[in-house]
Amino acid sequence: MNDRIDWTAHYQALDAAHHLHPFSDMGALNRTGSRVIVHGEGVYLRDSEGVRIIDGMAGLWCVNLGYGRQELIDAACRQMHELPYYNTFFKTTHPPVAELSALLAELLPTRFNRFLYCNSGSEANDTALRAVHRYWAVQGKPEKRHVIARHNAYHGSTIAAATLGGMTGMHEQMLSKLEHVAHIGQPYWFGEGGTMDPHDFGLECARQLEAKILELGADKVAAFIGEPFQGAGGVIFPPASYWPEIQRICREHDVLLIADEVIGGFGRTGEWFAHEHFGFEPDVITMAKGITSGYVPMGAVALSDAIADAIIEGGEFNHGFTYSGHPLAAAVAVTNLNLLRDEGIVTRVRHDTGPYFQRCLREALAHHPIVGEIAGTGLVAGIQLAEDPATRKRFDITDAIGTLCRDFSFEGNLVMRASDDRMLLSPPLVVTHAEIDEIVQKARAAIDATAQAIRRAA
Ligand code: PXG
Numbered sequence: 001m002n003d004r005i006d007w008t009a010h011y012q013a014l015d016a017a018h019h020l021h022p023f024s025d026m027g028a029l030n031r032t033g034s035r036v037i038v039h040g041e042g043v044y045l046r047d048s049e050g051v052r053i054i055d056g057m058a059g060l061w062c063v064n065l066g067y068g069r070q071e072l073i074d075a076a077c078r079q080m081h082e083l084p085y086y087n088t089f090f091k092t093t094h095p096p097v098a099e100l101s102a103l104l105a106e107l108l109p110t111r112f113n114r115f116l117y118c119n120s121g122s123e124a125n126d127t128a129l130r131a132v133h134r135y136w137a138v139q140g141k142p143e144k145r146h147v148i149a150r151h152n153a154y155h156g157s158t159i160a161a162a163t164l165g166g167m168t169g170m171h172e173q174m175l176s177k178l179e180h181v182a183h184i185g186q187p188y189w190f191g192e193g194g195t196m197d198p199h200d201f202g203l204e205c206a207r208q209l210e211a212k213i214l215e216l217g218a219d220k221v222a223a224f225i226g227e228p229f230q231g232a233g234g235v236i237f238p239p240a241s242y243w244p245e246i247q248r249i250c251r252e253h254d255v256l257l258i259a260d261e262v263i264g265g266f267g268r269t270g271e272w273f274a275h276e277h278f279g280f281e282p283d284v285i286t287m288a289k290g291i292t293s294g295y296v297p298m299g300a301v302a303l304s305d306a307i308a309d310a311i312i313e314g315g316e317f318n319h320g321f322t323y324s325g326h327p328l329a330a331a332v333a334v335t336n337l338n339l340l341r342d343e344g345i346v347t348r349v350r351h352d353t354g355p356y357f358q359r360c361l362r363e364a365l366a367h368h369p370i371v372g373e374i375a376g377t378g379l380v381a382g383i384q385l386a387e388d389p390a391t392r393k394r395f396d397i398t399d400a401i402g403t404l405c406r407d408f409s410f411e412g413n414l415v416m417r418a419s420d421d422r423m424l425l426s427p428p429l430v431v432t433h434a435e436i437d438e439i440v441q442k443a444r445a446a447i448d449a450t451a452q453a454i455r456r457a458a
Helices: 007-018 026-032 070-082 095-107 121-138 159-164 168-172 198-216 242-252 274-278 305-313 327-342 345-365 398-411 433-457
Strands: 037-041 044-047 052-055 112-118 146-150 181-184 221-226 256-260 284-287 299-304 371-377 380-385 417-419 422-425
Touching: 052 433, 070 327, 095 112, 095 327, 112 121, 112 305, 121 159, 121 221, 121 256, 121 284, 121 299, 121 305, 146 198, 159 168, 181 198, 198 221, 198 242, 221 242, 242 256, 242 274, 299 305, 327 345, 345 371, 345 380, 345 433, 380 398, 380 433, 398 417, 398 422, 398 433, 422 433
Parallel strands: 146 181, 146 221, 221 256, 256 284
Antiparallel strands: 037 044, 044 052, 112 299, 284 299, 371 380, 380 422, 417 422
């Protein structure tokens, strides 16, 4: 690089002039300028000033294998040379998509043997709805079309996925939504449990599903969709009573259960899929992110045999994208999933790095004066900031407090995300003990700085 050019200013200026970032106040951002990320290696990023940053979020919950894995680069290169693109619309297939499908069938519970592909988590959830509606139509029950989702869920940013999601800020900006979607409450005990104990609150939340099904009429409800734990909504772990009751209700009323595993899938909790951690059995699973460790975009939908068989017998299903099962993405996914399995990475998250991460976080923060709860398992955690942890009193400035803490964290060169007043961590699954120590120490420093800033302001 030419030393006389200020590359940071150069890219910041181009970016401010021409690029609209997702979920960002661009007026404010353009005045300060974006941090320019130029390189990644393992769990570390480097910015254009040469500063090393530890990535406590695995990008956006996706870089499960960490940055710079040569095997993924080689898989992509080989596939680029061999066959960079072909489709599977008109009686053709290709080796990467066939291999990926067989591999997913091995990794998922035995009743999942058929997969649809797309390019993102949002498209996976759109696709799941298309498949569920098709299923009920070929069953002769096309009136089963309502889908029930939850407040403060995140299922993506397309019209369908954003309607399914329960983010108020997104709904407020949508002038038109998907029809036949209803929402129930989220199982967020710390914030909404009141005087109930977590067990009873979990049952109460699940029973909102039953009430909604009865209100709409079971013969009109196609499916319930939920993230096993809410990711973007704050790493909200439901009480243990929640998912078994949801499953009972779905079965009893003949409502399909869709697990959105876009964040939870591919090892995050120490199980291959987060629903296995919570012990329930979905009928449909949506996936993205970690399927390729984020190296190339890909999404997928797993259908249980009962659903897939019915759709297959039902004739043509008019759905698909130019890039469904893209060979490059599929080749990277196959290599990525083989590495996660053959290097024992998911097993290590379950038995070693996951428990170590959870223990260190609790040792450092469980008794912190502004920490009310630490939720999580494996390599994902949500740290609840609270004005009074003992009474579960939250700060009045829920949004601002998280942003403050996140900014301290980023200044300290740790990527930690805020969701209102919860601080979220989800590092690459290859993180070592020493790197976990660094993440926890930097998270603690950011939370200390937040506590001090509030004390000064009081
Ligand atoms: N489902 C879940 C559970 C997700 O977390 C999507 C679907 C949509 O995936 P795509 O690939 O369409 O973005 C997501 C995405 C954040 C953040 O800040 C989270 C997501 C995306 C962007 C930012 O936590 N999750």
